Every structure is written in C-alpha cells, then in structure tokens.
Amino acid sequence: MLGVRGRGCVFVVSCCCFMFLAVARTTSPSEVNALSAVKSSLIDPMKHLRNWNKGDPCKSNWTGVKCFDRIGNDGHLHVQELQLMNLSLSGSLAPTLGQLFYLEILDFMWNEITGSIPKEIGNISSLKLLLLNGNKLSGSLPEDLGYLSNLNRLQVDLNSISGPIPKSFASLDSLKHLHMNNNSISGQIPSELSKLSKLLHLLLDNNNLSGYLPPEFASFPDLRILQLDNNNFKGTEIPASYAYMSRLVKLSLRNCSLQGTVPDLSGIQNLRYLDLSFNQLTGSIPLNKLSDNMTTIDLSDNHLNGSIPRSFSDLPSLQRLSLENNFLIGSVPANIWSNMSFNTTTRLTLDLRNNSLSSIFGDLNPPENVTLRLGGNPICNNLNIRNIGQFCGSEAGGDGTPESSSNSTMICPIHGCPEDIFYEYVPASPVPCFCALPLRIGYRLKSPSFSYFRPYEYPFEKYLTSALSLDLHQLSIDSFVWEEGPRLRMYLKLFPVFDANHTIFNTSEIQRIRGRFTSWDFNGSDFFGPYELLNFTLLGIYSNTVSETRRESISKGILAAIIGAAACALMVSAILFLLTARNRAKFKNKLLRKNLFSKISQKIDGVKSFTFREMAVATDNFNISTQVGRGGYGRVFRGILSDNTMVAIKRAEQGSLQGQKEFLTEIELLSRLHHRNLVSLVGYCDEEGEQVR
Template sequence: MEIFIVLLFLVFLWAEIHLISSLTNPQDVAALRSLKDIWKNTPPSWDRSDDPCEAPWEGVTCSKSRVTSLGLSTMGLKGKLSGDIGELTELRSLDLSFNKGLMGSISLELGKLSQLNTLILAGCSFSGNIPDTLGNLTELSFLALNSNNFTGKIPPSLGKLSKLYWLDLADNQLTGPIPVSTSTTPGLDLLLKAKHFHFNKNQLSGSIPSKLFSSDMALIHILFDGNDLSGSIPSTIGLVNTVEVLRLDRNFLTGEVPSNLNNLIRINELNLAHNNLSGPLPDLTSLVSLNYVDLSNNSFDPSEVPIWFSTLQSLTTLVMEFGSLEGPLPSELFSIPQIQQVKLRNNAVNKTLDMGDSICPQLQLVDLQDNQISRVTVGSQYNNTLMSEVQRIGFALSNQTYKPPHDFGPYYFIASPYAFPNSHRGASFSRGIIIGIATGSICLILCLIGLGVYAILQKKRAEKAIGISRPFASWAPSGKDSGGAPQLKGARWFSYDELKKGTNNFSGSNELGFGGYGKVYKGVLRDGKIVAIKRAQQGSMQGGLEFKNEIELLSRVHHKNLVGLVGFCFEQGEQMLVYEFITNGSLRETLSGRSDIQLDWKRRLRIALGSARGLAYLHELANPPIIHRDVKSTNILLDENLTAKVADFGLSKLVSDSEKGHVSTQVKGTLGYLDPEYYMTQQLTEKSDVYSFGVVMLELITSKQPIEKGKYIVREVRTLSNNREEEYYGLNELMDPVVRNTANPIGFGRFLELTMQCVEESAANRPTMSEVVKALETILHNDGLNTNSTSTSSSANDFGVSKGAAMRHPYIDTTFTKNDNNAFDYSGGYTLATKVEPK
C-alpha cells in the first residue's frame, strides 16, 4: 500500500513538473485539447505533442506562450464550434473557413475574444442566428461569415464594430431589414470605417437605408444583389464617390435611378438588372472607369440607345436585355476601344444597323436577337478576324422570332461587300492516295516515338553512371559542362549528411522561417559555427547550371552590409545555400516590437546608412551589377552590433553590359514595396530598388507596415506632410512614439525629404543609391555623428544635435488606390497575395 501511494505521488509530481515546463499557457492548452476532442480530422501534428507552442501544432501560432492565431482553413474539420474557443483570450486571428463539416450554431463565447481582429468562418455549414456577442469584438477589422446557413436578422450589435474594414454576410438565409440606428439601438450605419458590404444572396427585405451612405464613408464594394429589397435607390448613394463595385440586381427596387449616380467616378462594375426601375435611362457620361454595366429587365422609359455610351472608354460589356430601347444603334458603340460584348436582345431597336469602319478588334459578341433590325452594314475596312462573327450575326438576324406585319417585311440580313481573303483550292486527290499518305505518316510517327523512348532510356542510364563516377557531372546537360566543381571565392561545398546532422534532421524546432523558395533552418557546423541554411522545396528548384551560376555569383559578393554566403549543397536531389547566421533577426521584427530591441532615432539613421551602402555596392561595384528586386524590412537583418545586412537575393537580377539602363523582365517583388513604374512598364532599373528602399525609410519613421488596413504609407505621408509644422512636418500621428518623443531628432527634415525623393512616381526623379548614401552620410556628418560606428552606438556624445539645419517639406504628387493586402491573414475565398507575378 505504501509503495502504491509513493508511485501515485511521483505520477502527480511528474505531471506538475511537465505542466510548469510547458511553453504554452495552461488555459490555452486546455482550450485547444477540448477543441481537439470535439473536432474530427485535426492535423496529425496535434497528436504528436502535448504542447501546442513548443512543438508547433499545425495552424497554431503563439507569442510569449499565448496562442494568438488559429488558421485551419480547408482542413476537412468536422464538428461544432464550442464555448471552449472563448478561453483563447489572446487570440487575434481565427480562420476556420471552408470546412464543410463544421456545423451547428456558433458559440456565444466568441464574444470573449476581445483581442480578435480577424474572424473568418466562410464556406462552412454553420446555422442559427449570428450571435449578438460579436458586437463585443471591438478590435475586429475583418469579418467573413459568408456561404453558411445562418438565419434570422442581422444583429444591430455589429454597429459597435467601429474598426471593421470588411463585412461579408453573403450567401446565407438572413431575413428582415438592414438594421439602422435609432435613439436607443445602434445600427449598421455606425460602420463608418467599413469599405466592403457583402450582403448578397440572402433574403433581406425592406428598403436600402439612406443612412448607410454619407460623404464620411469610404465604401469600395456594395453588394446587395439577390435579396428581396424594395423601395427606391437612396439618393445619398451618390455621396460615396469611392465605390468601385455596385450590385443591386435581382431585387424589387422601384422608382428612378438617382441622377447623382454619375458621381461614382471610380466605379468599374454597375449592375441594376432584374428590378422594377423606371423613368429615363440614367446618364453615366462621367463614369470613365466603368467596364461592366447591366441595366436589363427594368421598366425604363422607351428611348433611343444614347450615344453617350460611346464616351465610356473603359467599357468592355454592355447588357440591356428585355427592355424598351428603340431607334437605331449609334455606330460609335462598336468602336469603343475596349468593348468586347454588346447584348441588347429583346428590345425594339429598329432601322438599319451600321457597324461602321472602325470596329473594335476585341469585339467578341453582338447579340441583337428579337429586335426589329432590317439591314446590317459593315464597312469594307474592318478587321478580317471578324469574318466568322459577322456570319454568325447575319444568321441570328435572319432567323429572328420577330414577325413584322404582313405589309411590312419580311426583314432580311443583306451584307455589304466584304474584303474576305480569297479561299485557295488545292489539287484534288483520290481516296487511295489520301489513305496511303495517312498510313505512311502514322508509321513514321510511331517509329519516331520509339526512337525517342529508346534515346531517353539510354540517356538516363548514362546520367546514372556519370553521377556515380563524377558527383558534379549533373551541373549541366552533357556536352555543355565538364562536370567540374563550381569556381567559388570564400564559399565551400557541404555534404547533405553534414547539413542534415547540423539541423537535427531539419527539425521544426530549428526552423527560422519560410518563403516561396523553401524553408530556412538554423544549423551548427562541425567547427561549432552557427549558420542559416536555405533549403529549396521541390517546386522551386533551379536547373543545375543555373544553380551553379548563382552560387558562383553570390560567392563573389562581399560587403559588410550584405549577408555573406558560406557555402552550398547540391546532392541527393537537394539544393541548399548556407549563409552566415544573423543573431538579431529582421528589421521588421524589431520595428514591430516582436524582439526586445528598441531602436532610437540615432540607431535608425545608422541602419538606413548601412542598408543603403549594401545596395549601392550591388548596383555599382558588383561585377556584373545586381538589382536586388525585393528590398523590404524583412530582408534587412541586424547582427549583434545592430549592423544592417541586406539579405535574400532569390529575386535578384544581373545587369549585363547590353542591358544597362533597364532590363525588360517579368514583374516580381512584394506589394507595398513594388516600384509602380516597374509594375506598369516591366522595365526594371536600379531605381526600382531605390523606390523600395524609400518605403523602408518610411518604416523607420513610422514603424508601420507599407499597407495597413487599406492605407498605403506613401500616400498617407504625402497627405499629412505640412512644411509649416516646424518639428515633425505634420506627421505626429504617423510617427513611431519612440521617434516622436525624441527631442530634436537628428536631421529629421533632410531624412524625410530624401525619403520622399526615393518614392517619386518617376524613376528619373529618384536619386541613385550612391547619392542616397552620400546624403545620409552628410546628415550624420553635419550633426557630428561617426558614420563608421555600429548601430549600437547611440550615446549623446556620438550624436550631436543639429542647430539651424534647413528643413524642407517634400512635395506630394501621387495617390495610392490599391486594396489592403496585409491588414489581415485570410486563407479563404479571397486571394490576398503579397507577391506580384503577372503571367
């Protein structure tokens, strides 16, 4: 009995020690284990460890022992969302989207997650009412409950969410009116910060509240289509001139379309189809960005097709079916520069249709069935690619269902003379000759295929034999390379087994990060040196010769402000680069407060100078010159002395003598840092790195990411800058408090001016990186600072305070209209990629 008591005591003691040593907060551990017991198909990693943060559970992100993010989109989860979720009180992002097996009502305990800023439950099977407790999530900026089975009314408590940016309740079974505030009850009209209203595909009724629209709002998407809304379109809708998409189709709206709809100068999609709208057809002349318009199936007053449609230079699709249009069609309609589709079937368009001489070459579809057109003419100088389309239009017009009165008609399609190319008739062949030619061709093809298969098999045997005898023979195809080792300067070859051992078999505990290329691990070499190992994943590996050229190049790049290449591994189907290990992580981590390092203004000046020197070396002293192409704060690392080192040359582009000036190349980079001129022209220059570096300089001032909640840092600084404000030029609200609280920050005026020169829209107006280096050195020299000391030197003796320094305000000339891609982590039905790579 005594032995049993001792064993029991030891078990309890072991459990207590294990709990104390756990890296995860016990409350969070208990909540996640409870959810694991309720849900089916949780990731396998949830069964391999008892500590979600120590050996990370897939989809779980931790910070300082607390779970801050739960991202389990498209995992095939099944079960319910229980009240245990409310115990994860430090959760900032919750994404369970597109797990059809998650069902039932969602827990009221969600309202306890006071830190939550992203809630995505899209594409599941949740039902019941949307809880009122969601109104307690005052930090929420992104709420997506679309594509579920929610019923009942939209809770007015959502009106409390003053920071909400995106509200998506589409594709549910919600009923009742759109709530607005009263004297005692808050409503959705308090959502003045929201930019996206997605209420489409529900059963909402009542009228569209005019209070939802005011000049204070910055709405981008208004999606109310597919409901049971009635009444007229509020005239206040014209006050929100930021709208880009307006869908009110498939409702029961009546009355006239407000004339001030013409104020929506940024709109690119307008859909009012399938309602009961009446009155005159609205004049949309000023909507120069409009590319899609559908006004079908309404009761507009009979009128001719207005010629002002042809003034919409961006228009690609015009749909006005089942209406009362009459009169001739203006020929200008078919010469709009971007027009692709014109659908006007089931109207009363009559007389002759003259499509003119300058038909848009992109025109794909003209649907005029069930009208009263008697004749179609097409000019002789039209694009020959329209031949088949003209024939199709002729067939459609000649087979109309419209039957004219006996004394008028029938109507026929009569084509003017067309300049179709003459068809060429070849010599006729007998059936026997044709069969003989076909048989011979088939035999020849089969022989060629057999020879090709034999050659491939022989080549694989030869490559296997060479691989055994010469380990470097696979650098390039046979005949193009001698099979010798690459010529390196200061870097060496590592075996796969050595790097595998140094990273503990590439364990997750040694993982430093990951990107499109692959994962980066912390490793220890045989001599005890700590390195960072960048391991390519299967889909991103280069060819052997390209990889050899890259490491030969990187081994020649040596500068104290560039991360150095230690060596490489090219063995057993692996491609790995071994870099020096930088102890203090990235500049982005430090500015965001995720490290214990605080950067005062003096240290930030030195970091800017060091980074600029590294980039200037790449542009002017490397042979051949190198354009980095992905300059950003996450690619600027800080060593133990806080010396800045530029890293990650995965997107870098070499500039040969024949390409000096610019390089025409596919657009690559990170949104927010991407040079707009490079994006528009695909002409890459060293000035593209200058623009990205200017954005990093703005981060040093504000500590904000380039894009936060729809706001672009360049635009915000230009908007708020004020040269009359002597100390901080009107940037008090944007500046990092550490900088703002610094008395007389050294050279701040000149630093801000230099920054805004770097982010000029035109590359010709930006300085070179060497000019940026000289300007930063001048700032430091003029204030008595040592430009060669490390960034950790920040004493008052080292940094003098400038007296009487000229302070000039940078001019503001550009705006930014891109949507926010970094304000939240979303893995569901919307693609918010940060890499820009057009095909």
Template sequence: MDSRLILVSLLIVFIQISSTWARTNTDDATALVALKGLWENYPPSWVGFDPCGSSWEGIGCYNQRVISIILTSMGLKGELSGDLDQLSELQILDLSYNKNLTGNIPASIGSLKKLTNLLLVGCSFSGPIPDTIGSLTELVFLSLNSNSFSGGIPPSIGNLSKLYWLDLADNQLTGTIPISNGSTPGLDKLTHTKHFHFGKNRLSGSIPPKLFSSNMILIHLLLESNQLTGSIPSTLGLMKTLEVVRLDRNSLSGPVPSNLNNLTEVKELFLSNNKLTGTVPDLTSMNSLNYMDMSNNSFEESDVPSWLSTLQSLTTLTMEHTNLKGAIPASLFSLPQLQTVSLRNNIINGTLDFGAGYSSQLQLVDLQKNYIIAFTERAGHDVEIILVDNPICLEGPKNKKYCMTSQPDFSYSTPQNNCVPSSVCRSDQTSSPNCICAYPYMGTLVFRAPSFSNLGNSSYYISLEQRLMQSFQSHQLPVDSVFLADLMKDSNDYLLVSLKVFPHGQDRFNRTGISMVGFALSNQTFKPPPTFGPFYFNAEQYQYFEEVSLSPEPNKSSNTGIIIGAAVGGSLLVLLLLFAGVYAFRQKRRAERATEQSNPFANWDESKGSGGIPQLKGARRFTFEELKKCTNNFSDINDVGSGGYGKVYRGTLPTGQMVAIKRAKQESMQGGLEFKTEIELLSRVHHKNVVSLIGFCFQLGEQILIYEYVPNGSLKESLSGRSGIRLDWRRRLKVALGSARGLAYLHELADPPIIHRDIKSNNILLDEHLNAKVADFGLCKLLTDSEKGHVTTQVKGTMGYLDPEYYMSQQLTEKSDVYSFGVLMLELISARKPIERGKYIVKEVKIAMDKTKDLYNLQDLLDPTLGTTLGGFNKFVDLALRCVEETGADRPTMGEVLKEIENIMQLAGLNTNPESSSTSASYEESSMGTSSHPYGSNSAFDSSAGYPPSTVEPK
C-alpha cells in the same frame, strides 16, 4: 576516427543541453497536446511535451508562451478542443484550408483575450458561431468564411471595437442582421470595421437602418445571395467611405434611396436580382463608379438615363430586364474606360450607333431581346455586338455576325520566363514559369467584385502576378514564381482564377513554407491590385511536404565540407568548455524549477506563513507514512472501491476516526496547481449535507485525498438494492431534502459559488442516519463575480443527467445542476437509471403523465418498493419536471427547489429536521455483502458518461 566520434558525441551533448533551456508553459503545452489528441495528420515534428522547445511546426512562441498557431493546408482532420482556453497568450489562430476540420467552435474560445487574428477559412466547421467570440476584444481579423456555420450572427461581435475585417460569407447563417438594443450589442457598434462580408448565407429580414451611420468607415459591404427583404435603408447613403456595395440576389423591394448618389467613392455597385421598384436611381455624382449592375428588377419604364454618359470611370454597365426604353445615346459609348454594355431584355429601339469616337476599350455590347431596327456599322475597333432577337435580326439577313452569339474566350495563362521547358518533369510535377520541375501549392483566387469585365485583357493578370510576387518576396516567403490560369466567372459574378505557387530552391514546400504562404492569403497580407477588389483564397491540401532533407551526392566538395565541419566542431568544443562550468548549476536550478512547477507545495514553510501555502480551512496535510499505517500499507483488506481516478481505502486515524482515503493512479493525476486548487476548494466547504475533506497527501509523487467516511454507500446502491437498505417514500423525500440543502449551500452560500456539474445518484452518499451528503467534486466549477452567472467551459458530466442547454451552448450555470437534480428526483421515484434500454426517464415521464389521473398515471414507471402512501407525490413530480425544463431560465433555483421540497414534506406530515431520522440499523436489511464504496465511484468515468477523467477547473 576516435576524434570524430568524440566530436559527434560532444555535439549531441550540446544539443541536449540546449534543448533543456526551452520549456513550454504547462497550460500551453497541455492545450496543444489536447489538440494533438483530437487531430489526425498533424505535423510529424509534434513529438514530446515541449512544443516551444521542440519547435513544433506551425507553433510560434515567445518567452515559452504560445502566441501563434498557423497550420494552413496541412490536411488536418478532427475537431477543436475545449482546452483552447488555456492558451491565454495566443494572438493568431489560423487553421484555414483544412477541409477535414469539423465540429463546432468551442465556446471556450472566448477566453483567448489576446487573440487578434482568428482565421478558419475553407474548413468544414458547423453549428452556431459561439456568442463568446464577442469577448475577444483585441480581435482585428475574424474570417470564418467558407464553412458550414448555422444559426444567427452573434450580436456580441458588436463588442469587437478593434475589428478591421469581418468575413462570415459562404456559410448557412440565418436570421436577421443584429443591431444594438439597450445593453445588447450589435454590428452597428463596429465603427472602425472596414469589411462586412456576409454574402452567400441565408440571412433574412430587412437591412436595419441603424446598421449604418456617418461615423463608420466601412469600405466593403457584401450582402449578396441572401434572403433579405424590405427596402434599402436611406442611411446607406451616409457611408461615404464605401467602395464596394453588393446587395444583389436578395428580395429587396421598394425604390432605391436617392441619397445613394452621395456615395462618391463607390467603385462597384451591385443591385441586381431583387424586386426594386420606382425609377432608375440618378447616380450622377458617383464619379468613381467602375462596375454597375442593376439587372432583373422591376423599375418603372424609362428612357436610357442620360447621366450614364457622365460616369467617366465606368468599365461595365449591366442593366438587363430593367424596363429601359428608347434609343441608346451614342455618347455612352465614348466613355474612355468602357468595356462592356449589357442591356438585354429591355424595350430599347431605334438605331444603334456608337458614334465616331467610341472607347478603344470597348469589347462587348449585348442588346439581345430588344427592339433595335438598324445598326450603323463603322470600321476600326473590333467590338463584339449581339443583337439576337431584335427586329434587325428577325426581319433582316441572319448571317450578320451581330445576329449570332458566341462563347467568349477568356483564356489566359502565365507565360514562361524566357526559359527552356524541362522535358524530364515527373508525371506528378509541374514545370514552373521559370521552367523548374516542382510540386506547386495550388488553389483558386476568388475575387468578389472586380472592377473590370474584359477578362481577356492580359495586363490585369500580369499586374496580379507582379503584386503576388512582390508580396511574397517582401515577406521573405520561399516562393520562386506564380502561375495563373483558368479564368471564369461563376453564378455570383465572382471572378475565379486558378493559382499555382512554386517553391524556391527546392522542388517542394515544407510545412513551414506552406503555412507562411497560406497565412499571407488567409490573413489578407497579400493586397491585390485595386481593380480586383475584395478576394479570398480557396486552397487545396498540399500533399508533397518535404519531410527529410536528402543528403547530397558525394563529390569533390565533400572534403571541404569535412574541413568546415571540423572547424565548426572545434568552435562548438570551445563553447562546450565554456558551458561545462555552468552545466551542473543550470541542471540543479532546472530540477528545482521543475520541482516547484510540478509541486506547488515544495516551498511551504508553515512557520513563516509562506504565501504559497493553500488557504485550508479544517483540512490537514498527512505524510505518506501516516497513511500507510492507517491503511495497513494500503492492504487489499481495506480496499473498499476503485474507479477511473484510482482506489479508495478505508482507514482509521490515530484518533479513532474512520476515513476514506482516495489514492490517485499515476496516469490520472492532476497537475500540482490543479490539485492545490481542489484541496483549497474542498477544505472550505463545510455543510452537514456535503462530504467533508479531512486532509490530503502530496508527497513522493502521490496525490491522495482523505474524506470523512460515509458508511451507507451511495444512493444509487440503495435504489438498486445492492446496499440492502430499503428506502420508502418518506426516506426518499428526506434524501431529496438533504441533497437539495447541500446543493443550495454550494450555489448560494459558498464563496465563490460552486457548480457541482456531476449531480447523480452515485454522488449522493448516505450516512449512518441516512442523511444525504453531496460528494465528488472532481468536475466542479467556481463561479466568480466577473462571469455574470455562467462559466464557458468544455462539456463534462454524465449522460442522462447532463443539462441539454449546457451541452449545446457550453455555458455552465447553477441551473445545470438544477437540471441534474430534477433527473435525480425522477430516479428517486422510479429507481431506474436515467437512460435504460435506450429510454430516457425524462421523456418517459412526460409521455406517460396524465394529471387527471391518480399518481399522474405514472404507476408503471414507479419503483414497486416505494410503498402505497405517497403524500405530496404529484407536487414532487411537478417540481422535478420544472427542474428539467429545456431552458435554464425556466428552471427554479436550488433555493426555490429546497423550499418546495420542505413544503411537500410538511404537506405529507413529515419532519424536515434531518437529525430525526432513524439509524440505518432500524431499516429492513438483507445481507449487506461487499459493495464498492462511493468514493471509488467512476464519477465521470461511468461507461455511460463518455467524457474524459474528472478534473477541477478553477476559474
């Protein structure tokens, strides 16, 4: 017994040692943990913070980097995280068939430069498809069908030169089909794409002629069930690789281009339910045509075309309500593959005669509502003929079979495979074709353009079953058998087939098995027989996951198992002895690496100028002991404020300089690299209207920032009266001027430019001369040259000050700071919070404003303590409203705002030199009291913000 315990203990140690060898990249782990925090029903294996090392289900890794996320039919609930951009090595993202995944696709997805497969089929995502998808230049499969996306098709998709599959069908997309124009991309640039699937949307406008060219290799063009108008462009005839064309159920008009006859590879052609005019097109050369539907158009009256009899591959001819007249030539029915002829509601007359050699495949001839007066009946093949509402039935005997209609029977189900059905299946189980009770993975295969119409022909479904199993087996998927049933055609002429996939070797799938099968169907890995054409799968959520393997019942083989186990244990023991010698060394190296990863300053050697040292300008490193001394061991007496980040202490350096020491709480600390980035950024920001960083401490698990001490608190405290400082109109103009100077410096003179992202009265500090200083860079973003004027990032900031354009597009620009500054200007004149009692100051000003009246009729909104002399007030309000324009392009730059405020001050007869201000002692003061220090501001932790803790996000 003791030896067995020792063996088990050694085995546990071995497993623990092995688990330390896999460490997920920090950025990848952070991104997946963020996803986990937004989702419900994620796999139970998602525990800890090492997805690769802990083998999180659905997560594929290589060299500790996450390269795939495949979680089909998991029942996931929630939204996508903006932190997806941290998964820089991700190649496959498949979240298909999770109907409770909602919200928008974050614009940050454009940062996943290595993504090749983006598959979000059958979820409930909404909002616009982000334009940043056009940055995914490695993308091969883009399947966003069967969601609720709105807005237009992003023109930037035209940049995806490697794209093979583009499926945006079954959404709520609107607008026109984008084509290139100068520097603007468009779908005409997708010369290597083979699939355009845009059906069942709300696309409008005409089909652009420029969309098609002879150098494209498109094989599927699906535009059915939209709101397209105009004519079919003749350039469509240049696409000689096309195999499926669906333009039906639109409002297309005009004649069909004659060069459509050049599309000799087209097998399925749907032009029905439009407003097409002119003559019925001559399609003599389309020898590959299997399925043709031109019904419900406004073609000119014409005889049944003789060229129809030359289409040797034709299985289905549907030309209802197309003004066909005359007799049907008997040669039409001799086409060898012909299954269905539907020419209802035309002007066909004479005698219906199939001739002696009609096709053995023929199943249905539907000629309702025509003018046929006779029918030559022939013995032999049983063909369903419908002549209801023809003279032959209206005037003759009505008991003929062809004078009655019947519902077609398309029933089919996979037969059992020479086995005896089990009689002991549980009520929630299903017996498979191999007579095994199990919980199948279920859904519907939707075929968008099958080439046949005889749905009762079992040979088609047998070949489909065989192809499915061949595909699953060739990809080594855990599938025992498949079952097909419940055939039907829907209102879009899609063929729907119910599919059940049964697990192999057990009664249910685990999550990995479902993900593999789901991915094979969402990623088009499974290729159906050519007769079925393009498809997609609509899966149901799987509810029977095998969470724990059940122990086998005791039997005679248990002793053998013990023997085998002992042998394996002995082998493991030998391995353990080998590993024991290197274990201590590996643990030491691992600890060193962990220290280096968590502490980017661990290897600093300033005497040697190590490249790892942050590039600091004017800031120094403090030891924790130094800071303890200058704050009297962080005593409560020196505590001047606190917030979500941590506490702020007043301190005095040995030089006598007063400083504000911001000490992070353990739970709000950034990663070491992020902290390093922040101090590098702050150390190179030097401007009299920007708070200066004195230094930092990164020691003993502490993250501490040391700023210059700004004695008069925040603008918010002064406007609210808490600081005891009264700001009249002149002083508020100077505050606006100083704040604008600080922001203009960040936008136009800092290298690279800095977007603050959280401009508000709480982050504008007032020094001893009441000069404004921009503070709190916890949310700032750098704007590098490659980002062309904007940064795509998760939305962060404070509600009320937040730029609505940034909020909607997730594209951050300097104009986002301009918007926040405009709100700040309105706060300066009103002393009101941006959102107060449910009212938004921007809207309130716009509603009350009347330029024909004194002070623009804003007296009721003004701060009573402003005073009565308000020189330049109207121009100040005009400027503020320009800053809060809905569109960033309509807002001025901060440089322009600065010049405008300087002009306003000059018009008001005020000096624009900030040093001319009086000290705070010259202002009217009430009892100062004790107020929270601005460095301890909640920043993004304000209760009104509703955003996660602030973090510098370097680019």
C-alpha cells in the same frame, strides 16, 4: 562553499540577468485546456490534429497553432493564431474558443463544420480576423460578435446562417470587410451599420434580406464595394443618396425586386462596375456620362424605356454593356465601338436583344473584338442594313459567359525535369526550360470590378507578386474560370527565384508566403476586390514543411532571451571561476573527502551527466547557426534536448579547459545556486576531453 561576499556577487548578477534567464515558459494552462476542448468538439478524419495531444502547443508546433514570440505578463506563452483552413474538419466549434483571450486570427475556412457560431467568440477582444466561410454553420449570428472592437475582417459567407443581422455589429469600429453572402440571413439591413466608418467591402448577396435599402449607407466615407444581389427588397427604390458614395468602385444590386428609376451616378468618379439587372426599374437611362473607368454596365431585364445614351460612346474601358430585355427605342450608336481602341486582349460585349431598336447610327462593321447581339429588335427586319443578319441570328444570342483559360506548358524536353513528378518548367523563367518545384494555390476574386480578365492579367500579376515580394517571373496563372457571382477562380503556381542551385522554396519562405495570404497582409486593391484563399497545396518534398520544425520555430523574442541568458551565464561563470580559484585551498580537503574526482552528477540532485553525443545532437553538431554567444571561456549554443527542453549549452574551447577537479567543483557550486529568478543548471558533460555545461 563560497563566502557570503561571493554568494552576494552571484546573487546581484543573477538579479540583473532575470529578464534573460526566464525563457523556459509554457503555454497558458487555460489556453491548453481550451484547445483540447476545441479538438474534442471536432471530427478530424484525416488526423491533421494528431499532434494536439503531444507536448506544449506553442513549443511543440501543434498543427495550425501559432503563438506570440514574447512571454506574457503572466509568465506564459499565448496563442496568437489558429489557422485550420481546409483540413476536412467536421463537428462543431467549441465555446471554449472564447478562452483564447490573446487570439488575433481564427481561421476555420473551407471545412465541413456544423452547428452555430459560439457567442463566446465575442470575448476575444484582440481578434482581428474571424474567418468561418465555406462551412455548414447554421443558426443566427451572435450579438456578442459586436464586442470585437479590433475586428478587421468578418467572413461567414457560404454557410447556412439564418436570422437577422445583429444591430450590435454597428459597434465593430475597426471593421473593413464584412462578407456574409450566400447564407439565409433575413430581415432588414440595420441602418446602424452606417456607423462603420472604416468599412470598405459589404457583401450580402444571395440571402433572404427584405425591407428597404438604407439611405444612410451613403454616409460610408470609404465604402468601395456594395454587393446585395439576389435579395428581396420588393417595392424599394434605390436611394438617391447613393449617388454621393464618392469612393464606390462597384455597385451590384442584381435581382433585388427594386422599383423606381436608375439614379444618376455620374458623380462617382471611381465607379467601374454597375449591375442593376433583373429588377423592375422604369424610366429612361440617365444621360450624363459615367466614369471613364467603367468596365461593366448591366441594366438588363428591367422596364427601361427611351434611347441608348450617346454618353455610352465615350467610355474607353468599357467591356460589357447589357441592356437586353427592356423597352428601349431609337438607334444603336455605332460609335460605342468605333471610338474605342482595341488590342489583342480587349473585348467588348454589347447585348441589346429584345428591345424596340429600329436603326443603326453609324457603320455596322464592328471589329472582331466586339460581340454585338441585336436579336429581337425591329432593326433585324431591315434588309437594307448590310450584314445585319450576323448580329440577329441565334448564334449571336449566347449568354455572354466570360472567358476562361488553361495555360499550356512551353515546349521543352519531355523528361527534362527531375524524376520528382511535381517539378515543372518555369513558364516565365529568364532561362528557358528551367525546372523548379512550385507552390500550388487556389485563389478566387470574390467581387472583381471587370467582366473580362485578359486585359488585366498582367496588372494582376504585378499586383500579386508585389504584394508577395516576389519577382514577376515567379508567378504563373495556370488557369482561370468565371464562376457564378460572378467570381473569378484561379489556379496559381509560385516558383522559386531563378537560381541553378536552388529549385525549391525553403521552409521559411513557404511560411512567409502562406502567412501573407492567410493574414490578408496585402495592400488593398479596389479594382481586383477582395480575394479568397481556397487552398495552399504542398506536394513532393514540400509536404513535410506544413509546420515549422522545433529548432526553426524558436521565436526571435525567445532567441533574444537565450542570447541574453548565454551572456549572463558567461558572466556568472567568470565570477564563479575567480571565486573558485581564490577559495580552492579552503575547499580542497572537503572536496577530496567527498571524492568529487569521480562522476558527481549522480550524487547531486537535479544535475545530470550527459554524453558528448547527446550534446552534439542537441546543437546539430554544434552548428554555427545554433551559436548564440561567445566569451573568454568558450562558446554558447542554443540546444534542444531529447525531451524537447530548450537549453543554453556552454562548450569550453581547448585553451580554456580546467582540470577535472576545478570543472567538477564549479558544477557543484552552480548546482547549489537556487533563486526564483535563475534557471537551474540541468547537467554537464566531461567525456572525450570536453567540458560542456
């Protein structure tokens, strides 16, 4: 054995290397149990969670489970994200979700989950994104969700949630996005919500809300979108204080049973979209000029009187002016369209039907880009106005549904792409008819601030590719269509960057792009508004890249620990080598008596003799990408054994080979080193002229 001094040296080095060698950790047992209970409460007809009973959640790549790349203070790994979007899951949400105390993203979007939202989720103080939209959840919103002080985004829209909005939500100090539209939420909107100083988007449309509109909302310092359509605030007036929401981009109060007058919103310089239609508003339309950014003004289906303001003639970005079904009188100002500049994508719809307009002010000769509807006005009976009939007939009385599009593929050889049916020509490739395999993405703008998309298609492409760190030619908007809301649904295709040798995304790039979408890690766009990721479809060879492979999933923190462990192992080995040589004569007779020249692994507890083939498989044939260190003795590789154990493997180089006796002596000495701060020797290999441990 080593002398006391030798053992002391090894112990000192071992203690110094403690922080590097403690890498073989597992997921917190309480979180493993919580995930098992979550799986038990779900119905998984497509077997997406079939690997949730195999191995360790953080080390075996359980579907949708992402862990921190660092070890917690308790010595365990912890779950950071639970991403289970669009997996056809049903069943219910388990209360044990509240035991995932380190969770930052909880995503169950677009499934068929029923039952109520567990109040225990309020225990996850680290939670930043709570995404439950697009399910069949019912019951009321738990008061306990108000404890989530780090929550940035709360999406429970498109469910069947009822009951009131908890006043405790006023404590969500970090909340920027509150989306609860398309439910059955009832009662008064709590005025306490005005305390949410960071709130940007408040979407409560299509519920059963009643009472009054809180005037305190005017105190929101950063609110950009306020959308309350299709609720019942009967007898309520629009608070005059809303005129001071200086950063508001979109105000939509459609079909809310509102009364009173239209407030003067000319002071809101960022306002782009105003919808106050289908209410009982009275009086005249304010005369002051609205923001130059206005794209949409919808005041239809009210009881408004007076004339059309001349200020509407000086709105350069206007796309839609809807004033139909009111009591407006006077003339139609032709300079609304004559003052505008049009290009091939610009459109303007003026719907003035069913008023009391009697004349035209200017030349009634709008360009093709303008749709003008005058039916139901006295002006249509004036035969002295040239061409008046074409603006008054039934063919001009459509509903004004905005455009949709489906882009066709460029003209290229029919069978020019690889036989894989999912390869396509890249529409905007720098080289014509270049083939690649795209990522297919369902995407929806939940509250855009425009009525027609074509003029903003290119700015949107620039915005999205910039957010994803892609080149502009890598994005193709395959199709888009307006849906009820109005919301804009798109089908996107993302292509690899042009390279004749690379026609597919690699796994890390797929995961990076998907992560940007699912973490909402985009710079905000007030104009395009909040978005929904509907699906992220992986076809062809991409279908095998849903989760990271074991070797690819080694985190940077653990990899750094392996590198440190490898360096430390080299240091310990060097010391052991010197001490072994120094004490060789002393131990020779004893070692001979124990016959250490034969295979000793079977005689040493906890040490296994591996074949060289096993070592090669564990390190991908000692691939350079798995090398984590190098010393005078040889190289150190990270490896994954057949039982998924992660190890550091040291392979001696030709000039550093010891005699078999010395090598086996060192193996025995290493096997005897035991300390709580040291990772034990797992095994060795000495066949085919190799010395590996």
